[in-house]
Amino acid sequence: MNWMGQADSAGPPLWCCNPLPMMPVSRCRQSGAALQWVAPRRIGLLAGWGDYPLVIAKALRAAGCQTYCLGVRGEARAELAEHCEQFRWIGLGRLGGAIRYFKRHRVREAVMAGKIHKTVLFRPWMWLRCLPDLTMIRAALPHFLTRRKDCRDDSLLGMIVQQFQHEGIQFHPATDFAPHLLAEPGTISRHRPSAWQRKDIAFGWGIAKQLGHLDIGQAVAVKDQAVLAVEAIEGTDACIRRAGSLCRAGGFTVVKVAKPNQDLRFDVPTVGLGTLRSMVESGAAVLAIEARRTIVLDQPQFSEFADRHGLVVVALETP
16 A cells, blocks of 8 residues: 655645744745745655655755654664654554644645555554554444445555545645656666567556556566566565465566556556666566656666666556
8 A cells, every 4th residue: 555646846836925933934935025934835744665765855955855754663764863853653543643733734735645555554453552542443444344444555545645635635646746756757677578478468458457457456467468466565575575486497577557537646557676676686577667656766776786686677658
């Protein structure tokens, strides 16, 4: 379950206001005869597991934003605090506490970034472990009663976003603040796919899109137009490793795509060096991702690693 949300290098537009006591000021602007202060944009960040929240926190700071970050305990990285105006740990079930934190800091815009390992939902005594607050209980009970305990990513994250919206906090795609993370169409590695590998990519693409439509996962591993493994709640890396254990000859293809109705505020497909390492360890040869709808972390290092290990990596709009 990924939390997701873009601005160009110049950053999002800053808004003008009268100077407020103790409010940090980025710069001032001359408007006619009046001098107006331009205050930094306040953005809330809900951070899960992985490098992606850290990349977004750095992008927000570079854009001149003040970031108020809530790191999910057991998932987020402590170094996020170095790149945010304020940082606080939050329990997975503390929805009311998260809303109050953002409102206390006058945050009206927020983004999600990073993975929440969904397997936690299926551990014994999960509700006691997560210690949900009253706001989470009020939101979750109607959700489960009306949807017959629907635990799909879009349903759960949509429920959370809706509660924030009721309190005047609007979530945006994190990629609004870092559009350069989205893969552009083309070959990312030096090596190009062979004719047979292109057939596997096209075959896997159709399967992966069907998985996304059913909200099962976003990735599939195939070889010779046979499915080796599909991604579910275990994540892409585990899917790749399972494919490697089933195809000891190696040389298989991994296809990762966005859902047909992808909500870019969360669960955007993401690949990085960890994905490529899993491929090398498992014997995979090709990675195909969906252009402009997939995040590539550490892109220069990503390409260099792929070339060094002879991997084929392509970003496609259609196979």
